[in-house]
Amino acid sequence: MRLPSLAALLVCALIASSALAACSFKPNGAGNADDDGDDDTDAAVDIDACVPTAETCEGSDQDCDGMIDEGLTQGAPCDGPDADNCTDDMTICNSQGAVVCGDTSGDDDAEVCNSADDDCDGTTDEGFMVGAQCDGADGDMCREGTFACGSGVAVCGDNTGTIVEACNGADDDCDGANDNGFDLQNDEANCGQCNTTCVATNGTNTCTTGNCVPACNNGAANCDGDPNNGCELQDTNPTCSNSAAVATTVNGDVANATATLNGTTETFARVRIRESRTTDSVDITARFALVSGAGTNYDLHVYCPSCQSIPLSDSTDDTIEIGRDDPFNVDGTFDVFVEVRYNGTTASTTCSPWTLTITGNVATSNRCPSGGGGGGGN
Secondary structure (H helix, E strand, O other), X not given: OOOOOHHHHHHHHHHHHOOOOOEEEEOOOOOOOOOOOOOOOOOOOXXXXXXXXXXXXXXOOOOOOOOOOOOOOOOOXXXXXXXXXXXXXXXXXXXXXXXXXXXXXXXXXXXXXXXXXXXXXXXXXXXXXXXOEEOOOOOOOOOOXXXXXXXXXXXEOOOOOOOOOOOOXXXXXXOOOOOXXXXXXXXXXXXXXXOOOOOOOOEEEEEEOOEEEEEEOOOEEOOOOOXXXXXXXXXXXXXXXXXXXXXXXXXXXXXXXXXXXXXXXXXXXXXXEEOOOOOOOOOEEEEEEEEOOOOOOEEEEEEOOOOOOOOEOOOOOOEEEEEEOXXXXXXXXXXXXXEEEXXXXXXXXXXXXXXXXXXXXXXXXXXXXXXXXXXXXX
């Protein structure tokens, strides 16, 4: 066997120093073909050089660096073409010599509500609003519970009953509207505003465009100016009492002496007709004149000397005159009981007041019995 020439050894040394390829030598001989198909017949040494190519994943040293499949690691954890971030497979060589992930199914590891990072994105139970306020399966929209995981899904912990909207100026059922469901324009229990009730006292009371509109029975009227509480009774049937205090006093022996009473309901009043002249004898007299208010009708009765006596009246019941003789040096002061009575035969639903004017020292022959109903003193 012939040894390689110096030139061949130099070439091989250069190739080796450049880390391009390893060299091999074969004996030369006629008809002895080398690896690359060159049939050398000369005496020179045939050099079978390594030709480098790109390294692929197929188990040989293709780039002539003495290493196999370097940089093409197989068996490393990897994540396939799915939506999760989980490295649930390993790298492999495909038929083209490339390293690919063995996970090619596209199956996602979906996140479920279980306090774990199922999709491997570094967070837990994302998308399930765990801890956020929520509304349960009731009839209101109030978020009285919070979300928590249960059987892989978020479950709302609101187990309260339905909060019903009340008329109170607040959004009780959390639907974004206050007092919805209440007709403040027509609701007699909430007229114009919550809890304003149209009270049907002595008649009816309806809510119209947010205002109470009372309709009074005969003998009643809205006399206090408050339409919400209905109508005030005019036909009140007061009780006469002989021990009642004196309501007013008028001088019965002085010309042009007057006193006045008025009101919007029936009344009994004790009136004193007083003697003021003690040095002569002038009969003690008075006139009672009743004027009913517009749209009303009241009758006048005067009782002399007590509530139980037969009332005095004239044909119209609007003016009554009464007196007592005044013997010299005798106090002729006396009291009478006056009744202003509602006349139920004429409908009245207004509040115009009646006025009773008492005038002393008038000419009249009507007399109260002497000694009855008196109240002495000047």
